[in-house]
Amino acid sequence: MNLLKIWVKTSQLHNADIVIFGECVRFINSEIFEKLSRNHVVLTYCPEAEGSLSYGKIASIIRSSKPKSIRIVTIDGSPHCFTLHTALNEALYILNEDIDREHYVLVDGKDLVKISPDTVRIARYLHIVDDLLKKNPEALSDLIGHSLEYKYAYEKLKPKLS
Known part of the structure; x- marks a missing residue:
């Protein structure tokens, strides 16, 4: 069910293990979608299509239904999609709640990687990310394998920027 279309006090959410997927995950990797859906209430959301409404909705679900966990x-x-991760962290902060949570990203449509809430927090602060990149420039060699935008910038624009 779509995150925005569920009633925040529905009995299915009370004390539940909830997984909120980016809407397209089920189409990109249905195997991972099915695996992570097991024994969870499944909600989907597309921040690109539906904006930043997830912040309030996730907070309302936590306040109203007291889920056991959110993934x-x-x-x-x-x-x-990044905003969905920040929405969960922000909701827990605003509500002063500490429920079990997990953050996962699907890398290149294939590999599922668990990330920490602190990774999400740091990613919001670009000056810190910039400092980390200056200390670890080899991270750019990893980026070129995943980001078409960076690959384009590296191949086409870097000579002009030097």
């Missing part, structure tokens, strides 16, 4: 699963590298 977020999105596509790595999507600036839109």
Whole structure:
């Protein structure tokens, strides 16, 4: 069910293990979608199509239904999907709640990687990310294998920027 279309006090959410997928995960990797859906209430959401409404909705679900856990699963590298991870962290902060949570990203449509809530937090602060990149420039060699935008910039624009 779509995150925005579920009633926040529905009995299925009360004390439940919830997984919120980026809407396209089920189409990109149905095997991972099915595996992570087991024994969870499944919600989907597309931040690109539906905006930032997930912040309030996730907070309302936590306040109203007291879920046991929430798992977020999105596509790595999507600036839109990233907001779903930040929405969960922000909701827990605003509500002063500490429920079990997990953040996952699907790398290149194949590999599922668990990330920490702190990774999500740091990614919001570009000056910290910039400092980390300056200390670890080899991270760019990893990026070129995943980001078409960076590959284009590296191949076409870098000579002009030097």
